[in-house]
Amino acid sequence: MNEAAEARRYHYAARLNDALPHYRRALQLDPADDVLRYDTALCMMQLGHAEAAAELFQQIHPASTAWQPARAPLAICLRDSNRPDEALEPAHQAITTAEPQGWQWMLLGDLQQRTGQQTAAIDSLQSALGLDPTLLEAHHLMGLVLQEMGRFEEAIISYETVAAQLPMERINIARCLQHLGQWESARDALAQLHQLQPARVDVMCWLAHVHAQLCEFDAMDRIVARLIAQLRVAAPAADDVPQPFTFATLPLGNDVHRQLLDHAAASIQTAREPLTRVATRRGGRPRIGYLSSDLRHHTVGALLTGFFAAHDRSRFEVYLYDSGRQPASNNDAEHVDHVGSLSDAELTKRLHEADLDILIDLNGPTYGGRPGVLAYRPARMQLGWLGYLSGQQSPWLDGIILDHSLAPADSQWPFSDQVFRLAGSVFPAAEPSSPPRRDRARWQLPDASPVVASFNSSHKLSRSLLECWTEILREVPDALLLVCLAPQAHRGFLRAWESLGGERARLRMLSPMLPEQYLDCMASCDLFLDAFNYQAGATAIDAAMAGLPLLTCPGELPLARLGSSVNRQLGMPDLICNGRRDYVQRAVALLRTPAALAELRQRIIARNQDSALHSAARAADDLQALYQDLLGE
Structure with missing residues (x-):
């Protein structure tokens, strides 16, 4: 029996490891046999050698009878080698037969989804399901595409078909x-x-x-x-x-x-193997890139207002890569590129070709981030900042940017990330707008009662925090608590509050509101009681703008020290407590002394003007000083 026949005998018996050596020897003996090349590549593909199989499939001559059958498996191998852009052409070619199969349309839809062609993906997946409604993977992919497009009700219908099995x-x-x-x-x-x-x-x-x-x-x-x-x-x-x-x-x-x-x-x-690049930097200004999906209608985007324009263009060339679904309109960097529709492969290439000296990831491991791109290390140096202010353990980052409040130099850092500390607060912040309006009646708050408040999201709260709040209100019988939470959290909060002895009559519950309403509501309160495990960040900056004192109790990890960072930048270290007992005692003392609260509000209003908390230039200067040190400029 010759090598080709022996190879196919093992292949048909699913003895792939035995078949492959025979295929290779047969192909060496007859390198012009494209059918043999197809069978060899198929065996490699089934063994998981996607890149080697793709190379063989690509060698098949278009005039060969093996060329058309090789289109779909070639597309699969390219996809599985993280090359979805290259896979699109053979996937399109696979459906040009007289009777394309449902799974081939599904493959095309999968690749279109991976490369950001959502509308085309829906058409291809509909064709797939029209030919074979039992394709569960096609239903899943349809749900994924619809979810990415924000069509959540329709996505659920597709997902439910799959969930039944x-x-x-x-x-x-x-x-x-x-x-x-x-x-x-x-x-x-x-x-x-x-x-x-x-x-x-x-x-x-x-x-x-x-x-x-x-x-x-x-x-x-x-x-x-x-x-x-x-x-x-x-x-x-x-x-x-x-x-x-x-x-x-x-x-x-x-x-x-x-x-x-x-x-x-x-x-x-x-x-994902890191890309190779020349270690030495080209001449000219250092190139700094920022990558974010959160520049439009997001807290990160609001914090960055004016930040990119504040860079010194005589020293640095700034590139902004907006990876959101829709481009933000308030970007003012020197170079702005909307890359939301690019696949990981395309975006990696775009960043690599930009020859960036430093790339700042503004997402971290949050929704919309592009870690699959960063894992290829398209820039010489990659740092994480702002979007995820905690340890990341990401091998594709050379470090994370925090400040001395979030990661004190004299405290043990519990993660493997290298920490680079800014001189000031880790937070940038837009310049203050018109001053908020204090109006207790608007929020149905009595003038005679001190009002403590929380504007943190519900997932930042905890039972131990509520225990402290109920104790504070027991010690100050005329005080009220105002909490601003999503309506979905109201019932659970009220149940937890009452189970700890909190009085319903002393609780005011509000739902999220427009930004300017937030500031007016904050200005109408007397003391913001920060959370423990995950503190106020951007919300703390808003509170400062509203003249609302933020009482905070720092914990061990960065997310539990955000309020401290804002208070230190504001020049209000006396609002940083030393443990939870101190947190309760200070709150009680302040609420019992209206004059002290009034004096605090006035100090905060004054510090808004001269602390550089609300200064895009301060944040840009701090980061540029870091870049200069890292690049040895």
């Missing part, structure tokens, strides 16, 4: 329900999935996060206990990767946080 699809349904504001339905979907898959770490993290959003603190604690117990037994599976923002504020301990961050980073870094 594959329960893990419910995690995608829960994501869409959260986007729709249906938090309780998202919680229920995740709880059902947790019952079916009790060892899944990603499900437990997300479920605990949603419980926190709903202020269901006891339920959150139960899930966290199960999560920690599960991680003691075994590490998460390769396909069980929780999103970092779902566990960032959970009380897991530093070791567990590091473990989960390392696992998430490893899932991204796999199969």
Whole structure:
């Protein structure tokens, strides 16, 4: 029996490792045989050698009978080699046969989704399902495309078709329900999935996060206990990767946080080899790039107002890469490039060709980030800043930018990231607009009662925080508490408040409002009681602008020290407490002394003008000084 026949005999028997050596020898004997080349490449593909298989498929001559059958497997190999842009052409060629199959249309739709062609992807996936409605992967991809387009109700319908047979699809349904504001339905979907898959770490993290959003603190604690117990037994599976923002504020301990961050980073870094580049820098101004999906209608974008224009263009050449779905309109960098529709491969190429000296990732491991691009290391140096102010454990970053309040130099840093500390606060901030208006009647607040307030999101709250708040109000019987939370969190907050002895009559609950209304409401309160595990950042800056004192109690990790960073930049260190007992005692003392509160408000209003907290130029100068040090300029 000749080598080709021997190879095919093993191949048909699914003995791929035995077949491949015979295929290779046969191809050496007859290198012009394209059918043999096709069979060899198919065997390589089935063994997981996607890049080598793609190279062979590409060598098949267009006149060969093997050329058309090789189009779809070539597209699959290119896709699996992280080359979706190159895969599009053979995928299009695969459906030019007289009777294309549903899975071929699905492959094209998959590639179009990966390369940002959502509308075309929907058409291709509809063609796939028209030919074969049983293609569960096509239903999943359709849900994914619709979700990316913000068509969450339609996405849920596609996901539900898959979930009937594959329960893990419910995690995608829960994501869409959260986007729709249906938090309780998202919680229920995740709880059902947790019952079916009790060892899944990603499900437990997300479920605990949603419980926190709903202020269901006891339920959150139960899930966290199960999560920690599960991680003691075994590490998460390769396909069980929780999103970092779902566990960032959970009380897991530093070791567990590091473990989960390392696992998430490893899932991204796999199969992504860093690009090579000349180590020496070209002449001219150093090139600084900023990458963010959050420049439009997001806190990060608001904080960066005026920041890019404040750079010294005689010293640095600034590139802004806006990766949001829709471009932001207020970008004022020297070079602005909207890259939201680019695939990872295209964006990696764009950044690499820009020859950036430093690339600043403004997302971190949050929704909309592009870690798959950063893992290729398209810039000489890559740093994380602003979007995720905590340890990241990301091997593609050369460091993260914090400040001396978030990461004190004399404290042990619990993560592997190198920390670069800014001289001032880590936060940039836009210049103050017109002063807010203090009007107690507008918010139905009595003039005679001191009002403590919280404007933090519900997932930043905790049972221990509410225990301190109820104690403060017991000590100051005429004080009121105002909380501003999403309506979905009101019921859970009220239940937790009353279970701790809080009085309903002394509670004012508001829902999110327009930015200028926030400032007016803050100006009408007397004292902002910051959270513990995840403190106010941009909200603390708003409070300062409104003249509202922020009482904060720093914790161990950066997210638990955000308020401290703002207060130090503002020149108000006396509002930084030394532990939770001090937090309660200072709040009580201030609320019992209206004159002291009034004096604090006046100091804050004055410090807004001369502290450089609200100064884009201050933030740009701090970062440019860091860049200069890093580049040895």
